[in-house]
Amino acid sequence: MKKLINDPFDMVEEMVDGFLSANDDIVRRVGRRSIARVASPIDGKVGIVVGGGSGHLPAFAGYVGHGMADGAAFGNVFASPPARPVVEATTAVDSGAGVLYLYGNYAGDCLNFDKAQDQCREMGMDVRTVVLNDDVASAPVEQADRRRGIGGLFWVFRIAGAKAEQMASLDEVFEIATRANANTRTVGVGLTSCTVPANGRPTFHLEEDEMELGLGIHGEPGIKRQKVAPVDDIVEAMMDMILGDLDYSGSEIALSVNGLGGTPAEELYVVYRKAREICDANGLRVRHKNVGEMVTALEMAGTSISLVRLDEEMSALLDSTVNTCMYKKP
């Protein structure tokens, strides 16, 4: 696999250096693997700290800025950060109003963020956590606590971030993040593998004519490997899984089509077209949308579709302005 890297074991450090330099109007360095908004801590505001393995940009650090997160911790590629950078980011964004952790449900992230949370609480900070688990394909609905967090975390960051921007209390931000997560579902499909730089070889192998339904954002195999089909058929299968998992009828919804890193925007719009058609046919009122790369998996080709069942408050919060490192909306 050809990659624009130096020593693969230096890639994350060098990426963080470049990321900070390119976004120095929005973020500043806190530690070797932690960043915070330039102005943080913001007086009276609940701080939101996000993070996870590298390899998913814009997630996670790309969403630090006005209207989403206040700080982020970088892990190695596809590996949770240790507790230390999470503690550093927490300390940097805590104004005294408390800090909320938002991250995807993976064993490593849970271990390291929990450890950071314990350490910060011992230092007297008020820290709470909402673990995100929107991936329908990763466990049955009765075992939702085993589901992974994937593309839908974009919407939870947005909704919780907008609420925190209104100077809501930690209880309120925690509550709406929990609600947004509970009402978000995502299904992904992968067309190719990806290569962790320090590994140097593709994580797994898919035949030229194969795709994997339910593929995770680290290349974890999904639930079903099948022949590639016309995109309308793929989107129908994905939407069936989402709409079968949560009753969206009668609600306004947010709809996003996420690129995994190796699929052109053109194809994502073809996916969106069909997903939207299915929403319309089911009488779902699509109020908010986003098409593009939100949570990637290095250079993996593929997409994920996310649907959020909105209530009035969540919908209104999504009208607010955003100005983060990698996502902006006036």
Place this chain on the structure above:
Amino acid sequence: MPTLTGDSVRLLLDQVAIDVESNKDLLCDLDGEVGDGDHGVSMTIGMRAVRRAMDDLAPDPSVEQAFQAASDAYAIEVGATIGPLYEVAFAAAAQACSGKADVSSVSDWVQIYQAMFDAIQQLGGAELGDKTLLDSFHPAIEKLASLEGQDLVPSLEQAAVTARQAAEATKELKPMKGRASRLADRAVGYQDAGATSLAIILESVAAFAAHVRS
């Protein structure tokens, strides 16, 4: 009988780090079948940090200090799941060696391994049979405990053989923890990467002890 002092443990952990890194590709391949393909990378990052920590130790460290430095290295550098797990494991090993000038008997190593095992199980919450590193560690410790009073080197070697066999036997198990657990039945038939790296570590410890003896 080799005498394993604190400085020996420093050199031992350095050798373990080299041996784990030389198996990076194998460990990534095993993980890639059912997980996210980075186990060899995470272990290599951790073990490189361990090597730096061993280099930075003051001369003639105690056994406890050598293990604790390895724990600190994992805590600061690694993250992922194995970062916290090996952090607590090496810290438990350090504690098990508190006050000891050397760790040269089978019973010393039963204590070290058992302390590491308990710490990993407590933090990770896995049970035996969940297809994790505990499944190669547990039978190896049982084997070693059955050899108490005997020569250290052949005992460590037998424990390592047991760990390797048990790692291979994880092929039959269904994963219940970590990323692979979402795959359930599809992961049966694949050897667990964490159980394999643990076996590599035990093999490396045995080889080092044999080298010290010679």
